[in-house]
Amino acid sequence: MPTVLSTKKLALNQKELLLNSRIGLVEYDAITIKFIDFKLEDSKIGNAIFTSKNALKAIERKNIAVENCFCVGEKTAAYAEARGLKISARADNAKELALQIVKEHAQKEFHFFSGNKRREELPEILKENNIKYNETRVYETSLNPRKFESEFDGILFFSPSGVKSFTEKNPLNTTAFCIGETTATEARKHTDKIIVATKPAIENVIAKVVSNLKNE
Structure with a gap:
């Protein structure tokens, strides 16, 4: 039975996608x-940029009101929508979002809530x-090397x-x-065996694992 390592602890339903396909998991x-x-x-922001769900969680802790959200990633946008926030733009990565802002919202003023690894x-x-x-800057990412x-049949990566x-x-x-091209770019420094999810979501990474390893 093939076994993979996830560099992020998965939710139960995400684990089941692997285990039901007879793929072992270490996380x-x-x-x-x-x-x-x-x-x-000001505790009220007109146009806020979020490139991760962590940034949204950070401002939520401070009770900051946001009128319009500009988000990277489906999960970030979904997290904002679940809290009643308006999504004015969303994109799969930060570059795409920036170009969308330039094209469609160039006259607006923005507040970018970021992490130290952005x-x-x-x-x-x-x-x-x-x-x-x-x-x-509203949160810090630190490495937890282990x-x-x-040996594993694949490693799941969700960020550079x-x-x-x-x-x-x-x-x-x-x-x-890899969850996306930004993550894949970092992985290419170490290997040429790269498979990128069709959409930047954990479930899509798992789907690629299943399709590639299920019958091994």
Whole structure:
């Protein structure tokens, strides 16, 4: 029976997708998230950019009201919608969201709620196109490296930080199943065995695992 390692602890229904396909699972959290104490001059934000669900959770803790959300990822947008927030734009990655803002919302002013590991594409595109924005760091991502003696038939990665954490103590000598191209770019530094999910969602990563390993 093939066995995979997930660099993020999965929900029960997600585990069942693997186990019901007779694929063994080992899981751990390759990264940890810590919320930062921050202050804003205004507790009401007109247009807020969120590239992760963690940023939404951070402002939720501070009771900050947001009129319009601009989100990266289906799960981020779904989390916002579940809390009654209006989604004005969504995209699969930060670059796509930035280009969408430039094309359709260039006259607006934004507040970008970010983490310490955020990439540069979105801020750079906004600056290049003279779009006004403020940025507040609201959470920190830290690596949680762990050595594994076992070999796996695949590793599930959900962020570039997860790749960095795993490879700090382990070689990446098996297939990397990645949630998106940004994560895959980091994994390609260590292997050419890359499979990218069709959509940036955990379930889609698992679907790729199942389709590739189910009959092994």
